[in-house]
């Protein structure tokens with residue numbers, strides 16, 4: 001059956017198959033900040049690995065020793081079907097015949113040489129996201145709508161931000177109605193699963209934070225408009241990250257001092273953007289502006305301490321750290337919730353609100369996510 005024969009090789013795993021080391025090195029260099037590349041120079045070895053693992057995408061060169069590239073595509077599609085993994089097929093200029101032959105297979109996009117690095121990265125990200133979003137069609141309707149509407153909202157926010165326009169908060173709120181409904185009916189697990197492999201990390205992270213914050217609020221009795229504000233606040237809390245260069249957002253190693261300062265500015269970028277609109281509720285502004293503050297005053301951007309840190313921001317800070325620890329990224333594996341709570345409990349008392357942390361932990365480990 002399509003895709004079910006194989007195990008996922010991880011959300012960021014990218015297979016690259018090509019005829020020579022130079023080709024493989026060039027692509028590895030281009031993608032390494034976003035993906036975990038694994039290279040192949042032999043079509044038979046590629047097939048062997050694909051039999052047991054499916055990466056997020058395959059970048060395949062038309063000139064591959066052992067078998068013509070189009071025959072490799074044909075074999076792969078016979079093995080794992082058209083909806084399991086996109087194939088980005090790189091082809092020498094002027095080979096219209098090869099392009100036509102490749103396009104007969106589903107889930108294949110052709111990229112003619114020479115191409116720019118940004119074109120390659122955009123094609124890979126678009127293909128992976130297209131495959132992830134296509135899987136949402138099979139999800140239960142409320143959760144599917146929650147995913148589709150929040151993604152639509154997020155994409156529109158990116159344009160609004162870039163064009164210097166004002167956020168239409170009413171639209172964001174409308175697009176969060178299904179998410180709130182899903183949370184309130186305890187019908188949200190496919191949402192968390194569905195965003196996992198999405199390649200727009202800021203969206204995937206924001207959606208996880210919005211869902212978990214909404215759940216947390218529901219569990220402690222926050223209702224009505226306040227509950228909606230908690231949910232929209234979660235979705236909007238990091239939108240300023242869209243102004244941070246990809247290389248810094250996805251850097252595998254530790255950020256240097258200059259990069260760290262720029263990264264921290266995402267809070268300022270977010271609040272400046274949200275302040276352009278007069279209709280964003282105060283609670284959502286607080287979540288965006290204070291979610292990196294720590295109770296001992298060592299957080300940013302204001303170094304607020306103790307009672308200066310609003311309760312909504314304390315909740316958001318807990319969810320934000322939990323989400324970051326339990327997410328899988330190109331540079332780190334996902335951590336189990338139990339291990340994440342162990343680390344967070346060490347921060348309790350001086351960084352995080354101990355009582356809220358305990359409430360969130362009890363809620364999660366009582367079976368909400370299992």
Ligand SMILES: [Fe+2]
Pocket residue numbers: 237238266291292
């Ligand atoms: Fe943040």
Ligand SMILES: [Fe+2]
Pocket residue numbers: 205209237238320
């Ligand atoms: Fe965040």
